[in-house]
Amino acid sequence: MGSSSKDDHKAQPKQERRLGGSRAVLFVYAMEGLESMSFVANMVSLVTYFHGYMNFSLTKSATTLTNFTGTSFLLALFGGFISDTYLSRFKTCVLFGCIELLGLAILAIQAHAHQLRPKPCVGVAPNLVNQCDDADGTQVAILFTGLYLFACGTGGVKAALPSLGADQFDERDPKEAAKFSSFFNWFLFSLTVGSIIGVTFIVWISTNQGWDWSFGVCTIAVLFATVFVIMGKSLYRHNVPKGSPIIRILQVFVAAIHNRNLPKPEMADQLHEIHDREAGLDTEILKRTDQFRFLDRAAITRTACDGRASTSINPGPWRLCTVTQVEETKILLRMLPIIVSTLFMNTCLAQLQTFCIQQSTTMDRNLFGFKVPGPSLPVIPLVFMFILVPIYDRVFIPIARKITGIPTGIRQLQRIGVGLVLSAVSMAVAAVVETKRKSVAVEHNMVDSIEPLPMSVFWLGFQYAIFGAADMFTLVGLLDFFYAESSAGMKSLSTAISWCSIAFGYFLSSLVVEIVNKVSGGWLASNNLNRDKLNYFYWLLAGISVLNFGFYLACASWYRYKEVEIKQVEDCSDVDTRGKKKVEMVRV
Numbered sequence: 001m002g003s004s005s006k007d008d009h010k011a012q013p014k015q016e017r018r019l020g021g022s023r024a025v026l027f028v029y030a031m032e033g034l035e036s037m038s039f040v041a042n043m044v045s046l047v048t049y050f051h052g053y054m055n056f057s058l059t060k061s062a063t064t065l066t067n068f069t070g071t072s073f074l075l076a077l078f079g080g081f082i083s084d085t086y087l088s089r090f091k092t093c094v095l096f097g098c099i100e101l102l103g104l105a106i107l108a109i110q111a112h113a114h115q116l117r118p119k120p121c122v123g124v125a126p127n128l129v130n131q132c133d134d135a136d137g138t139q140v141a142i143l144f145t146g147l148y149l150f151a152c153g154t155g156g157v158k159a160a161l162p163s164l165g166a167d168q169f170d171e172r173d174p175k176e177a178a179k180f181s182s183f184f185n186w187f188l189f190s191l192t193v194g195s196i197i198g199v200t201f202i203v204w205i206s207t208n209q210g211w212d213w214s215f216g217v218c219t220i221a222v223l224f225a226t227v228f229v230i231m232g233k234s235l236y237r238h239n240v241p242k243g244s245p246i247i248r249i250l251q252v253f254v255a256a257i258h259n260r261n262l263p264k265p266e267m268a269d270q271l272h273e274i275h276d277r278e279a280g281l282d283t284e285i286l287k288r289t290d291q292f293r294f295l296d297r298a299a300i301t302r303t304a305c306d307g308r309a310s311t312s313i314n315p316g317p318w319r320l321c322t323v324t325q326v327e328e329t330k331i332l333l334r335m336l337p338i339i340v341s342t343l344f345m346n347t348c349l350a351q352l353q354t355f356c357i358q359q360s361t362t363m364d365r366n367l368f369g370f371k372v373p374g375p376s377l378p379v380i381p382l383v384f385m386f387i388l389v390p391i392y393d394r395v396f397i398p399i400a401r402k403i404t405g406i407p408t409g410i411r412q413l414q415r416i417g418v419g420l421v422l423s424a425v426s427m428a429v430a431a432v433v434e435t436k437r438k439s440v441a442v443e444h445n446m447v448d449s450i451e452p453l454p455m456s457v458f459w460l461g462f463q464y465a466i467f468g469a470a471d472m473f474t475l476v477g478l479l480d481f482f483y484a485e486s487s488a489g490m491k492s493l494s495t496a497i498s499w500c501s502i503a504f505g506y507f508l509s510s511l512v513v514e515i516v517n518k519v520s521g522g523w524l525a526s527n528n529l530n531r532d533k534l535n536y537f538y539w540l541l542a543g544i545s546v547l548n549f550g551f552y553l554a555c556a557s558w559y560r561y562k563e564v565e566i567k568q569v570e571d572c573s574d575v576d577t578r579g580k581k582k583v584e585m586v587r588v
Contacts, residue, residue, distance in 0.1 A: 020168035020237040022179060025186075027232030028165035031093065031157070032187060033194035034225035038104065038218035039154045041198030041206075043069055044353070044378055049211050053111065054143060055118045055132045066506060068151055073503030075155030080496030083160040085244040089167065089492055090229070090236055092160035097226035100153020104222055106146030108215035116142055153222075159496035161229075162187060166483050166491075167237050171407070178401075181408040184480045185393040188472060192385045199379045207373060242489035245328070248321075252329040255298035255321050262300045271299040273323045284488045286327035287563040295330060299323050327562065328487040334559050335482065335494070339501050341552035342416065345423045345474060346505020347512055348541050352430070352467060353378060354509075355534060356460050359437065362529055363457040372457065380461045381468030388472055412481035413556040419474030420552055422466055424545035430463040431538035441530040448528070485562055516540065 046068065050061035083092040110116040116139060121132035135143070165187055169180035206214035265271060271288065288296065298321040357377060365372045400409030408415075440455045441447050478498035486494030516537060517525050523533035 024168040024235040025165045027228050029190040030228040031225040033190040034221045036191045036194035037198040038221050040195040041202035054135050070503045070506045072151040072154050073499045076159040076496035076499040079156030079159035080493035083492035084490050088238050089160040089164035093229050096153045096156025101222045103146045103149030104219040110142050112212035158499050159492050162495050163491045177407040184476045188476050189389040196382045199376050245490035249329045251317050252298045252321050254318050256295045259297040259300050271323050272301045286324045288323050292330045295326050337555040342501045343504050344548045346502045347509045350506045350509035360457045364452050365457045380464040384465040384468040385472050412477045415473050415477035419470045420549045422470035426463045426467040427542035431535045434535040447530040
């Protein structure tokens with residue numbers, strides 16, 4: 001019995017070391033590519049479904065799409081909370097993948113069944129379009145049920161999937177550090193590949209074969225995405241939920257306020273911390289920092305004197321927190337200015353995705369005899385990202401790593417900063433191109449013409465390409481930054497926060513346009529781009545982007561990267577024969 005048990009124990013580390021790694025993340029990349037194909041294809045073209053199939057007005061169609069897109073990214077917070085609190089990241093991906101599958105299936109059924117949609121407006125004159133039948137309550141309910149199940153599913157997947165993939169590499173292991181630093185680059189690459197297929201092939205299907213076929217293909221894609229992530233179950237390193245991070249943060253604030261009158265200890269190591277051997281083989285202990293020092297009061301230990309000696313009193317988690325728990329809260333507070341400083345970049349992205357589509361309708365869209373559909377224009381930045389990501393990962397990072405000694409080549413905050421600079425440059429280039437487009441309209445007496453200008457739509461590729469590079473730097477930088485800097489108990493929730501930057505950027509874009517129109521006297525109000533002052537608007541965005549970058553520099557300079565101690569049990573049974581620490585893997 002004893003010999004058998006000992007042999008089993010010796011064999012276990014070998015089995016555990018096979019978990020994770022490059023094989024495991026292949027299933028993560030597959031799910032991300034297929035899920036992004038479905039989401040992005042619908043994000044760029046659903047407005048035509050709402051208007052042409054559901055008989056929504058153009059305004060309602062645009063608002064419905066904006067709300068869907070913003071809600072999808074906001075619901076990543078809900079998915080991150082579920083993942084960190086109740087379910088492992090693997091289970092969260094499977095659960096929300098099934099929810100997304102159900103939502104798309106409902107949309108596919110509605111698009112196929114004529115009785116579930118209002119009668120089409122075939123043969124109605126444009127000036128009598130209001131005589132079309134409106135969707136009734138049941139039809140609208142079916143639409144929004146499918147739509148927001150789709151949004152909920154994709155939000156949960158976006159929160160948990162990046163963290164599930166990053167979990168497969170140990171950034172503290174020198175052998176895995178380089179692979180970990182590349183993970184988010186290739187995660188973006190898989191997102192890009194899926195998005196390219198979505199905005200070309202799926203958009204073509206919806207335009208030429210019908211929306212029932214389009215939703216059907218997306219449903220099958222998400223089905224395969226969920227199956228792929230399940231197939232990798234036996235290879236994954238699985239996390240264990242550590243309870244609600246929101247509750248832990250609230251406990252710090254409550255305890256700090258309650259202990260506000262207690263004397264602070266002279267030495268930082270006198271603050272409360274747990275070094276529990278039984279808590280796990282690797283216990284993340286965060287070092288105390290000097291920022292937000294008021295919160296340190298949450299870790300002040302109360303003492304009571306019984307006449308012989310002073311003894312510590314543990315009044316419970318709402319009165320006493322560990323230094324690690326306090327630092328977890330500080331990290332989140334330090335991150336908030338960083339995410340706020342990236343909101344405006346996503347506002348600029350929203351403007352490119354709306355105004356550039358409108359610009360394209362006034363330009364020559366012919367390419368070798370093929371007319372490029374307007375909703376497919378976002379393929380331009382995606383193609384540039386498709387080219388740039390491998391170059392960045394295989395050429396730039398190795399060179400930068402030799403110079404800086406940093407596994408990622410440059411730090412995450414530096415990478416985000418580069419993206420913000422490129423975003424400002426993209427807006428300036430957009431202003432120059434729009435000035436050129438208007439001059440062509442004036443030169444050819446086509447200011448009020450509905451005919452396309454003798455100017456190729458691919459002039460818009462310059463601003464799109466630069467913004468694609470900006471997105472590559474900023475999005476990956478944010479995902480990497482929030483995952484690496486957050487504590488072990490809130491990886492998914494922190495990753496979800498980076499997606500929320502996109503959501504708030506989209507919501508902010510409508511407000512920016514409205515304010516600019518009121519203040520400027522109608523730069524964008526004439527419904528004729530040849531008469532509007534869109535170039536002025538782009539110059540304004542470029543100027544604000546420069547100011548925003550200055551704000552970001554201040555936030556990034558103030559930020560302090562976390563410092564971690566890894567407390568390991570000293571029992572020799574927890575170390576293999578080569579002296580390496582044993583890594584605890586939890587199977588689901």
